[in-house]
Amino acid sequence: MALPSRYDAESIELKWQQYWADNNSFHCEIDKSRPKYYVLEMFPYPSGNIHMGHVRNYSIGDVVARFRRMQGYNVLHPMGWDAFGLPAENAAIKHNIHPGAWTYSNIDNMRSQLKRLGYSYDWRREVATCHPKYYKWEQEFFLKWLEKGLVYRKKAPQNWCPTCHTVLANEQVEDGKCWRCDSVVEQKELTQWFLKITDYADELLADLKKLEGGWPDRVLSMQNNWIGKSVGAEAAFKLENGKGEIKIFTTRPDTIFGVTFMTLAPEHPIVDSLISGVENEAEIRAFITKTRNMDRIARQSDSLEKEGIFTGSYCINPFTGEKVPVWLGNFVLAEYGTGAVMAVPAHDQRDFEFAKKYHIPMKAVISADGKEIDPADFECAYTEPGIMINSGEFSGTPNEEGKAKIIEALEKNGFGKKTVNFRLRDWNISRQRYWGAPIPVVYCEECGMVPVKQEDLPVLLPLDVKTHEDGRSPLPTFEAFVNTTCPKCGRPAKRETDTMDTFVESSWYFARYTDARNEDAPFSEDALSYFMPVDQYIGGVEHAILHLLYARFFTKVLRDFGYLPKNIDEPFSNLLTQGMVLKDGSKMSKSKGNVVDPTEMIAKYGADTVRLFCLFAAPPERDFDWSEAGIEGSFRFLQRVWRLFHEIRANIFAMKPCSSAKEQADSEAGKAMRLREHATVKKVSDDIGNRYQFNTAIAAIMELVNEMYGLKDELAKSENGKALLSSAMATVIALLSPITPHICEEFWQDLGLEGMACAQPWPEYKEEALQKDVLTVVIQINGKLRGKIDIPASASKEEVEKLAAAEPSVQKHLEGLTIRKIIVIPQKLVNIVAN
């Protein structure tokens, strides 16, 4: 019988996609009689078209979802759109269309592209964050937080992107540049809205422990670094003139007797009063201006020349009573610690270099053995542990103990206290852009800042605006929006025209999916307590800090405000960070012209092949290079399965569903077939379910198919053989079904079987079927491979030793040697130690 050399992927795929849609195959409802499994991929920004990175991300997620569904879980697998943001606005300006129109048409296009890939989403739960029914709830959260002080307004120097015309959060500045457009970020003093993420710094850090094992180490370590906790002490140094004090933060309180100068950030608030009227005031002011005018990159670069200037003032070391000169330093950051550093040049490398440069004396207060040492002999600062010296009553104490003792003394005398400092800063969530969720407050001349009443939500983003060509927000000049009345006094008032950072929307969408159509509340207790947390979250590692930190923060906040159940501390139990899809060794980009369009690949090979290749090319966390030859290989494999299926069916026998779990083999070929089938089920279940190694799962299925090709003619000779071959084929369909679902449905239908392939129970293996009668045992002499023998599985240790020694190739190598020892690893190998 003639077989088609190429199966017609497109018609099969469209048919089954329609079938799944018509039959609501992937709808998910709360069902407390079944365990839930929530699998989620990071939702896309509707930029226009899906790219290979999306295909890889969503294919991984779909395998997990379909696998868990077949295992009997009630799987929640939703999809939506991170739809507010700058690109929509910029595209709108460029093409002279409204950002909303652009966004919604992109969503329509991308939704159909995703549907063409056969992903098993419950589309009823789809959300678009730019929809008022979504952002309404975010505005409600905002009001609640404002009431409790979790969100506040502050005037401070901010990261300003001159190209995007907006401020950025610290997390959105990479290398001093805007994360989106790469422009150099400037500092600008502005009044902005902040979310107090620092209130949660401790919990965000501590709970990283709960994620160990479920999240990749490197993501945990990145978050850990970003939060940047350092434990130390705060101490006050009184000014010599009695007009106030300087507070410092140090992680080395044990060196406080060694302070020989003080360094302040030029921006430190006390500086002005210190220097007014001093002889060289003009010179000092010039230094301050010069430093402040530097951009952030130059100021924080490695090559910055450390410079300072003496203020003319002194403060007093609270422990020694010594006069300490107060300097300004261009490397001291106003925003970290207290903006003032106690300098101990003998024990800190940076202070050491500064002291050398400006000829400031040094004082050693720690030495390796507790003996006196002269810092004049130092080539670099002594930063090792040791014994305290020249430290009054603390001399002779090991310095680590000394830290606690000094802090104790600080607290006792009221000079200071133990403190913890974080690198993490509060999250600036206001943006001076149009396409975002409006911040629901108004400003009244009488009442000041007044929150919008909850019953007046949502504050709608007006859609009938004209966008400015230079990207500035049209809201401040759009009178119909700006002009309103004060919710308190009813007099005319002006609306806040800043919108919220789009990372706010993506910080809670996963919870909204549990109850996406709820119009009375953002979520319901019932849905949250059943579905949350997300069991498996999948996305790119570029969100390791930004989105993943914000989402963790939001989860804790929503929990504390009673929106999320008390026992939900973390949103994502397990995180898989998938690698990028490259072409010719670099990231696909339009400018490089190396973009592979998923739509074209689907048209050429079909969705099943594209899915298969994305999963087979590399383990998920690694980057992989797209190759046309590689996808051909995946397509060939599916054709091979196609031919195998039809050959078996047409030329050998009519297949019926059966299970080799019950059937025993009565021939060598049958035994081999049955063993391979069960071994493959075991391997694939482990690879998909536990190890997330889809590439090796697919390799194992390929081996099973290869074995079926090798054995099919032999097996066709007996009824038992046919049954075993039939069972193996059914297993291949089941194992492939999460990966290449369409072709598997087609096979299933061709078998005339009930239901859908994707709704079948996941195959199980039997330990008994994995047992071999004859085992190949490796023989080593002194650890080197010298032979292999086949022995009955039942052979005793002595028999194995005897058989091994009798092997001719082994005897040859043993000539002239004396056997010292024989190590037998049952069922695996024999190592003969001889010399």
Added chain:
RNA sequence: GCGAGAGUGGCGGAAUUGGUAAACGCACUGGACUUAGGAUCCAGCGGAAUAUUCCUUAAGAGUUCGAGUCUCUUCUCUCGUACCA
């Protein structure tokens, strides 16, 4: 500097508890079938020598009967972070 991860054929990658290194696939070579094949099938495919060996998992040492896997030292690459007091 600090933190994390990685280094295996021509290529992507396997080797899960220390136990046959290179599974699976790509590329390549030879053969079969064929009017033809860029289809399909069979065989080969780490290196050197070739009938028997030797070498090989970035380099070196160690532990072990046995190391890609464990320990130490060094090198290289990727990512994050950085005058953080």
